[in-house]
Amino acid sequence: MSLPMFPPADDPGPSTGPDVRHGTTVAALRYGDGVVMAGDRRATEGYxxxxxxxxxxxxxxxxxxxxxxxxxxxxxxxxxxxxxxLEHYEKVEGLALSLEGKANQLGQMIRGNLGMAMQGLAVLPLYAGYDLRRRIGRIFNYDLTGGRYEEADYHATGSGGRDARTTIKLGYREGMARDEAIELAILALYEAADEDIATGGPDVVRGIYPMVATVTADGFELASEPEVGERFGVLIERKRAEGQRP
Amino acid sequence: MTMPFYVAPEQVMKDRADYARKGIARGRALVAAVFAEGILVTAENPSRSLHKINEIYDRIAFAGVGRYNEFDQLRVAGVRHADTKGFAYSREDVDARSLANVYAQYLGQVFTHEMKPLEIEILVAELGVDGAPDQLYHILYDGTVVDEERFTVLGGEAEAIAGRMDSSWAEGWTVTEALRAAVSALAGPDRTLGADELEVAALARGDARRAFRRIEDGELAELLGVPPPT
Known part of the structure; x- marks a missing residue:
């Protein structure tokens, strides 16, 4: 069998599947007590x-x-x-899955969605949690085929993911405190929204702010909207004071 | 060729009921009681890992006495029923009454059609929210459902234990009072039960979606007013 040959005009182009950079930015990063996860609030339909x-x-x-x-x-x-x-497993077995087990389970679900993904309805999750056995926060990133990749310190997915990742990369330090970690996550979302049309920034008129949650040994906790709003306010003030136009 | 003997249906049912009752009476009892903030279930159970009391759904608990494998099978079926229903419709649509009916039908079916009845009694408890009353459904080996409002006792010597519970009952009592009354009702006048012989869990009203909570170790000892286990 030989490789198919195409004259240049009939080149079908790369066949690497659909473009999966869907509009959104979700980011997660590790800090001293666990992980912070943040995501914007915008859903788009074309433009x-x-x-x-x-x-x-x-x-x-x-x-x-x-x-x-x-x-x-x-x-x-x-x-x-x-x-x-996850809840069903915990109740039937009387014991929750390990974080590793949960991450693998999510990977299997993504693989099950491959057919839909090839038709353009891709879903790419970002998973982060507190590993009660190892006593650390862990972050998992996925590809379309359900491939599961553990990230060392941080990751961001979606159309603004690259901007968010760069922002986190520049500000990341090992073992940050909760405040610093949330601030960095908020800055990452701000910068992503600044560069990406499909990522929503802080909506000060309506009072809609990105969601920020922490997961620690005490469990999942969503940061309150006033807290997130206030932090965005501080960020904007700082940028203004530094002479940048926020 | 052997001739089938005629046995009166009354006799068949009576034999099956006696068989089931005997099996249940061999096991240790369990008390579920309503208290100010919810429902408290207290069981005599020396095992730390094989539970008699379990979570079914957000506000629904399950408890069983008798043969462990038989009630545990029903528990898993109940969790599956509730999770499937909650996923397909809404979490609000999962209720104890419907679950109790499913259990009652299954137990009734087995009792009348199978060789051996299930040697179990089960409890389905639901925490009432927004002013709705708490519900306790006590389901017997033959599928009979008893709907209780204050407390219910499952297992051997149920009548004696229920009598003791009745005499100490107080409307709107605290978790400590309810627990101590349940433990002394289970123990009876001649015995005392320690924290390591008890399994205790509560459905408690609060902000959490999942109301089921086990009361174990130090917390249990503290409520009982005894030194914590080492």
Missing amino acids: SIAHRAIEKVFAADRYSAVAFAGAAGPGIEMVKLFQTQ
């Missing part, structure tokens, strides 16, 4: 805004958080199924 206050960061169970980029319908459904599966 229109479909929803201004959608939620993309969820508690998967008591000790882990899941966020997703991609098609909203299948994404929310997948999160709901994942939450149900």
Whole structure:
């Protein structure tokens, strides 16, 4: 058998599957007590805004958080199924899955969605949690085929993911305190929204702010909207004072 | 060729009921009681890992006495029923009454059609929210459902224990009072039960979605007013 040959005009182009950079930015980073996860609130339909206050960061169970980029319908459904599966396992077995086990389970769900993903309805999650056995926060990133990659310190997914990753990379330090980690996550989302049309920034008019959650030995905790709003206010003030135009 | 003997249906049912009752009476009892903040379930159970009391759903608990493998099978079926229903419809649509009916039908079916009845009694308890009352469904080996409002006793010597519970009952009592009354009702006048012989769990009203909580070790000892286990 020989390789197919195409004259230059008939070149079918690369066949690496659909472009999966869906509009969203979700980011997670490790800090001293566990992990911080943050996500913007915008849902888009082409160049229109479909929803201004959608939620993309969820508690998967008591000790882990899941966020997703991609098609909203299948994404929310997948999160709901994942939450149900984790809780079901815990109740039937009388013991929760290990963080590793939960991460693998999510990978299997993504692989199950491959057919839909090839038709353009891809869902790419970001999973982070507190590992009760190792006593550290851990972050898992996924590809379309369900491949699961553990990230050492931070990761961000979605169309603004690259901007968010760069921002976190420049500000990251090992063993940060909660305040610093949340500040860095907020800055990452701010910069991502600044560069990416499909990522929503702080909406000070309506009072809609990105969601920020922490997962520590005490479990999942969503930062309150006033707290997140206030931190964005401080960030904007600082940028203004430094002479940048926020 | 052997001739089938005629046995009166009354006799068949009576034999099965006696068999089931005997099996249940061999096991240790369990008390579920309503208190100010919810429902407290107290069981005599020396095992730390094989539970008699379990979580089914957000506000629903399950407890069983008798043969462990039989009630545990029903527990898993109940968790599956509740999780499937909650996923397909809504979490609010999962309720104890419907679950109790499913259990009652299954137990009734086995009792009338199978050789051996299930040697178990089970409890399905639901915490009432927004002013709705707490519900206790006590389901017997033959599928009979008893709906209780204050407390219910499952297992051997149920009548004696229920009598002791009744005499100490107080409306709106605290978790400590309810627990101590349940433990002394289970123990009876001649025995005392320590923290290591008890399994205790509560469905407690609060902000958490999942109301089920086990009361173990230090917390249990403290409520009982005894030194914590080492």
